[in-house]
Amino acid sequence: MSLDSQQPAHWDVLEEHLHADCVVYQIVRRRYRHSRDGREGDFFVMQGHDWVQALPLTADQELVMVRQYRFGSQKLLWELPGGCLDPQEPIIEGALRELSEETGFTGNNAQEIGMCYPNPALQSNRSYFVLVHDCIQTEALNWDEHEELEVKCFPLDTVFSMVDSGEICHAITLNALFALKRFLEK
Numbered sequence: 001m002s003l004d005s006q007q008p009a010h011w012d013v014l015e016e017h018l019h020a021d022c023v024v025y026q027i028v029r030r031r032y033r034h035s036r037d038g039r040e041g042d043f044f045v046m047q048g049h050d051w052v053q054a055l056p057l058t059a060d061q062e063l064v065m066v067r068q069y070r071f072g073s074q075k076l077l078w079e080l081p082g083g084c085l086d087p088q089e090p091i092i093e094g095a096l097r098e099l100s101e102e103t104g105f106t107g108n109n110a111q112e113i114g115m116c117y118p119n120p121a122l123q124s125n126r127s128y129f130v131l132v133h134d135c136i137q138t139e140a141l142n143w144d145e146h147e148e149l150e151v152k153c154f155p156l157d158t159v160f161s162m163v164d165s166g167e168i169c170h171a172i173t174l175n176a177l178f179a180l181k182r183f184l185e186k
Contacts, residue, residue, distance in 0.1 A: 009034055009035045009036045009037075010035050011032040011033065011034055011035065012032065012033050012035055013030050013031070013032060014030075014031040014032065014033055014040070015030070015031045016028050016029070016030045016031075017029050019044060024048055024049075024084065025046045025047060025048030025123075025125075026046070026047045026048070027044055027045070027046055027047075028044070028045050028047055029042055029043075029044055030042070030043050030044075030045060044122070045122065045123070045124055046122055046123045046124070046125075047123075047124045047125070048084070048123070048124075048125050049084040049085050049086070049087065049125060050084075050085045050091075050125050050126045050127065050128065051082060051083065051084055051085065051118070051125060051126070051127040051128070051172070052082050052083070052084075052085050052091055052094040052095045052098060052127065052128045052129075052130060053079075053080040053081070053082035053095070053127060053128070053129050053130070053172060053173065053176045054080060054081045054082055054095040054096070054098055054099040054130050054132055055080060055113070055129060055130065055131045055132065055176055055177075055179075055180050056080075056081065056099050056103070056105050056107055056132045056135040057107075057131065057132065057133055057134070057135060057156075058134070058135050058136065058153055059134050059136075060155075061155065061156055062153040062154055062155050062156070063080075063153065063154055063155075063156055063159050064081065064099075064103055064105050064135055064151065064152075064153050065078050065079065065080060065081075065151075065152055065153075065154060065159070066078070066079060066080070066081050066102055066103060066149040066150065066151055066152075067079070067149065067150040067152070068147065068148060068149045068150070069148070070170075077168075077169065077170050078162065078167060078168050078170070078173070079168070079170040079172070079173040080172075080173050080176055080177075081098050081099045081102040081103050081105075082095070082098050082102075082127075082172075083098045083102075083144075085128075091112055091128045091130060092110045092111075092112065092130055095110060095128070095130035095132065096110055096130075096132065099132060099135070100139045100142070101141070101142040101143065101144075102141070102143065102147070102149055102151070103137070103141070103149075103151045104137045104138065104139045104140060104141050104151070105135045105136065105137050105138070105139070105151075106135065106136065106138045106139060107132035107133055107134050107135035107136070108132070108133050108134045109132070109133040109134070110130050110131065110132045110133075111130065111131050112128055112129065112130050112131075113129050113130070113131045113179050113180065113183045114128070114129040114175070114176065114179030114182075114183075115127065115128045115129065116129075116172065116175040118171065118172055127172050127175070127176075129175070129176040129179045129180070131180065131183065156184075159177065160177070160181070163177060
């Protein structure tokens with residue numbers, strides 16, 4: 001068979017059942033059937049709210065970033081301010097809310113510049129990227145119960161050097177920075 005002779009087929013959902021409720025996401029078991037050859041299998045998917053990442057730029061073209069402990073990696077990681085969108089919350093409003101809560105920064109002319117599926121093999125949600133211009137610190141911090149963040153502004157060249165060196169290694173932040181770089185090069 002030639003590598004390009006046939007596209008992968010879509011799989012049809014036959015049934016879905018809640019497997020576990022983990023507060024911020026649910027794990028569902030889905031039974032799928034291959035649409036061409038009839039194979040069936042059970043797959044587990046994490047379902048949760050969509051996420052948003054703010055790309056807050058100051059008037060001096062510095063990017064506001066946060067560093068926090070991540071329980072999955074057990075490491076302190078530099079990343080963009082962001083989090084879960086509330087149900088029915090518009091993307092830009094969610095980005096501005098997360099930016100203010102995590103950093104105390106606010107800004108102008110927010111615009112959506114991209115989106116990714118964080119891990120489409122296991123998760124159904126999306127993460128949106130919102131560029132916010134002319135950011136300044138105007139608000140008090142309003143962290144969630146288990147948040148503890150370092151907030152710091154970096155020149156864009158430094159941010160991309162941190163990517164190159166591996167100092168920034170959070171996958172969603174990397175995707176958002178790729179979207180930012182492409183946006184700024186237009």
